[in-house]
Amino acid sequence: MAKKITIDPITRLEGHGKIEIFLDDDGNCKNAYLQIPELKGFEQFAIGRPVEEMPRITPRICGVCPMAHHMAATKAADAVYGVTPTDTARKLRELVYNAYIFEDHVLHFYFLGGPDFVVTPQAPKAERNILGVIGKVGIEMGKTVIGIRKKTRDIVTHLMGRIIHPVGGLPGGVSKPLSEEKRVEFLAWANDALEFSKLSIQVFNDVVLANNAYVDLVVGDIYKHETYYMGLVDDNNKVNFYDGHIRVVDPSGKEMARFDGQDYLKHIAEHVEPWSYMKFPFLRDIGWHGFEDGPDSGIYRVAPLARLNVADGMATPLAQAEAERMFEILGGKPAHNTLAFHWARLIEVMQAAEAMVRLLEDESITSPDIRNIPTTTPSEGVGVVEAARGTLIHHYKTDDNGIMTACNLIVATVNNSSAMSMSIAKAAKRLIRDGKVDDGILNMVEMAFRPYDPCMACACHTLPGRMPLVVNLRDTQGNLLREVRRD
C-alpha cells in the first residue's frame, strides 16, 4: 500500500510549508513535493494606496526580508516617478543593503544551515541547532557572531530608522544623510565585518572542507541539479545585490539572456500545479517541461550560488579569490551542487563586507545631497533587487496621482520553488529505502531545501515554539497510519 509522509516544519500555523513524501508499495520514495501556501490578497491590499507608502507596507509581508522588500519597493517607486536617486542616496542605499545581506547571510549560515554542517546531519536532534554550533565553534565565536550582527544591524537602524520595518527609502533618494562622525564609526565596524567574513571562511575550511564526509556530500549527486541560473549583475557582469541587469546562464554557464527589470514578463512565465498555491516560475523561451533539470527544462535557480554562477566574477577582490577557489574545488563553473549555496553565501558575506568598507572609505557619502524630488507624472515601474534568498521583483502601476492600480510581486523564494521541490524529491528518492525513515534521513531530506534559505512568509509567528515537526504516514486514501512528532 502506498504511503504518504509529511514533514511539517511549521510553528503554530497550519500549512505554512510542508514536505509531502509519497512512498510506493515497496516503501521506496516515489515522489516528494514542497508545499508553500501563498498568502492571499496582497494585490487588493495594495490597490488604492499611495505608491510612496509601498516601501513601508511591503516589509510587513515578511518579517524575514523586510529590507529587501523595502528596497525593491523604493526602486519601483523611483521607476513609477521616473526619478533617479542622487549619487549619495545610491551610496547610502547600497551601504544599508550590503549590511542587510551581510547580517541575513550570517544568521543563516551560523543558525540555520550551520547545524547541518558544523554539528553533522546525523547528530542527535537535541544538538542539531545553534546551541550545538556554539558548542563546536566555541562560546567566544558565538559572542563574535552576535556582536557583529548587532553592529551591522545598528548601521541599518541608524540610516533606515528601524531594522524590522525600515522607512529610510523615498522615491528619488533616502530620508537621512550620514554624518562624518558616524561614517568613521561605521567604517571601523565595516572593517570588523570584513575580518569576521575572513574568519567565517576559515570556519568553513576547518569544519566542512577538512571533513571528507562533508565534501562527499557537497560534491555528490544526491544534492545536485544542472539547471539554469538567474541573478543581478552590474555593467561589468559582476555580482551586485542592489542593482543591475538580470542575467540568465544555461546549465553549461553560457549567457542565455540579459535584460533589465521592466522586461521580466518577456522572460519569466509561471506554471501552476493543482497541489500547491505557490506558482512555479520558468524561463519562457525554454518552456515548462515538468520538475526536471537539464538544458531542455525552463527551471532556473536564484540565490547565492546562482548569483555566483551568472556573474563573470565577484565585485570585490577578496571575495573574487574565494569564489575562484570554490569553483576550482567544485570542478568548474557553473557549480550545480545545492549544498554549495552555503559556501557561496559566505563568499557573498565577504563581498558585502568589502563593499561596506569601500562605500564608507568614500568621504563623499556624507554629502547632504540625498534626494532628487520627483517632478513627473507617476505611471508604472519595476524595482528589482537581489534579496538574500534570490531575485525579488516589485512591479507597480499607478494613476496620475500616484495611487496604486496594479501590483505584482515575484518573491525570491518563489523563483526557487520548482528547484526546491526537485531537490527534495531527489534526496528523498536516494535516501528512503524499504520504508526506513528515521530522523537522520528526514533531516537529510530537509537539508535539500535549507541551502535555498526559503522564506515562507511566516516569520512573524512565534507561538507556540513547542509545536514539533510532524511526520505523517498516510495510505493512498489519506488515512493516518502513523504520526511521528519530532519535538
Added chain:
Amino acid sequence: MKRVLVLGLGNPILSDDGVGIRVARRLRDFNLPADILEASAAGFRVVDEIIGYDRLVLVDAVMTGRVAPGTLHRFSFDDFSRALHNTSPHDISLFQAFEIMRREGEKLPETIAIYGIEIADSSTFSEELTPAVEAAVEHIAQVIRREQFPPTD
C-alpha cells in the same frame, strides 16, 4: 525600579495575525509602568528588543484550532523551553534565541508571562481582525492589565 516590557508580536496587515499588536496598542492607553513595543518578527530578530528588561509580557496570536477564536491562552516560558528545534526554516525560535543570549551573558528578563490569543485567519492581507477576534481585544487587554499590573493600593 524594575524595567517591564510588554511586547505585542504579529503582522498587522495579515488579518488576525496582528491581534497581539492590537492588544499592545490598547494597553498603551492605560499608562502602565512599562514600555509597550510591537514587532513583526521572530526569534533572533525580536530578542534584541528584550535585552535589559527585568520582566517581559509577550502577547501573540496562536492557532491551535481546538478552541474558539478570541480565546486567551496563558503560557509560561517553561512551556516552550524544550523547543530547541527551529520553528521555521529561516529563523530560530524566540525561546532558542533566549537560551543563546543567556549563555552569551546577556541580561534577559527573569519573569516572563506569555499570552496567546486564538485566531481564525492569518493568511489574508487585511488590516481588519475577524469579528470574534476583534470582539475579544478589549476584554483581553483588560485581563492582561489586571493580571500583570494589579492595583497597588
